[in-house]
Amino acid sequence: MSYTNDARAVWKMLNGVFIIYKPARVPLMVTRETISRNLCRDLNALKVRPPDPYVLIEGETNKKLRVSVRPSFADNVLVVGPRYQPQDFKINWANHLYQDTTGVVVCGVNDGCKLIHKIKRAAPTRFYRVKGILGKATDTHFITGKIIEKSTYQFLRRTHIDRVCAAMQSSHQKKMFEVCGIDIQSQAAYELAVKGLIRPLDNRIPMLYSIKCVDFQSPEFTIEIVCINENEMYLKSIIHELGMEMKSTATCSQIHCFQYGIFNVEQALLTKSWNLRSILESIESCDELLRKNSFLLEQEHPNLIAPHDEDLDLIEEENPALLEQSQK
Structure with missing residues (x-):
């Protein structure tokens, strides 16, 4: 440039x-x-820019006046700053x-x-790599917090983490359509899904699209998360819940956002x-x-609160009760 x-x-x-x-x-x-x-x-x-000049008019009022131009102290960087x-x-x-x-x-x-x-x-969408450590839990769900619980973790393998991550992802995907008031097995759900990612209209609703384990070196592991509307505590709590689901404990040790949209x-x-x-x-x-x-x-996308008119027609065909629930 x-x-x-x-x-x-x-x-x-x-x-x-x-x-x-x-x-x-x-x-x-x-x-x-x-x-x-x-x-x-x-x-x-x-x-x-240079300081603005100061025009000074001097002399007695009943005589010819003198006009002079001097540097203005009121606009000098030594007086007013940079x-x-x-x-x-x-x-x-x-x-x-x-x-x-x-x-x-x-x-x-x-x-x-x-x-x-x-x-x-x-x-x-936001892309994160979140690291966790098995065998301990803290009061803040982060490694810098006070340790409040310890547990064994030697029996855990990567397959255990993969199984829990798959269950979490499936639960969130199902919840998307439930909030929309659509049966996930219906044609209406398919028509809504092909339009792109379903995003909540309320930015206070966190939504998880993908979660998978990308590295496991016991007791440390790394999971990759794709989500929106999240916050730091939500990501920390995912690691905490993951440890509980595996009949152990886990705490977050690092959160790294490596992509935001296309950036x-x-x-x-x-x-x-x-x-x-x-x-x-x-x-x-x-x-x-x-x-x-x-x-x-300028992005057009489906949302979880107000389905499009054509989606409402499909919902009514599949299940009129779900339509009434979504309108409420």
Whole structure:
């Protein structure tokens, strides 16, 4: 991309979506402050506008006045501070990763915050790799919490984890259609499923689409989860419930978000790259992605609360009682 030394021109380019990699144990609020400070530092190092001149009119009113132009102390950077300050930037994010979670965060700066709201409404799927440790349980469901229970785990194999994960996934898939008021074995369920992922209209309802074990080195294991509307505690509780289902205990040791929609970890900026040039390059690449994938901003999908009219007709044919239940 073309890069100029004029801070005012660069400021106009800072409107769009960019991707960062949030480290663990760092809140997103601290991340936003760090990015804002780095942008201020780099912008102020460029060629900023000169101080506005101060026009001074001197002399006696009954005589010819003298007009002089002097530097204005009221607009001097030594008096009012740097030209660009952290509060000048608007930065928001599409996916909120809590303190114990690390991974991809899709952010918007200035006018890009409007795109962030559209991406949120489209409800893209989130991809996680969650690590757990067998044999212990903590009060916070995370490895840093206080251990409240220990149990044996030597009898557990990967097949046990696979069996529980398959049962969890099947239960969530069945629940999707139950909330819609549709029999999962009906034609109405098929017509709804072929339209794409069924997303809840209420963003407070977590939905799990896929869960599978990708690594098992007892007592540690890793599961890969595809879901929406989740939060950090929900992912931790999955590991806790998985241990209980296997007649043992388990606690979460790491949560890694490696993809959000079409944005993956390979496109994310590491902490050392949270600077002006890298963010501008990320904005340019994200703009190209959004142009090629317009469905991220304007996405039509089935939901769990208000089925489409044609779906209601199919429901009525299959089971009128379910139709009445879904309308309630």
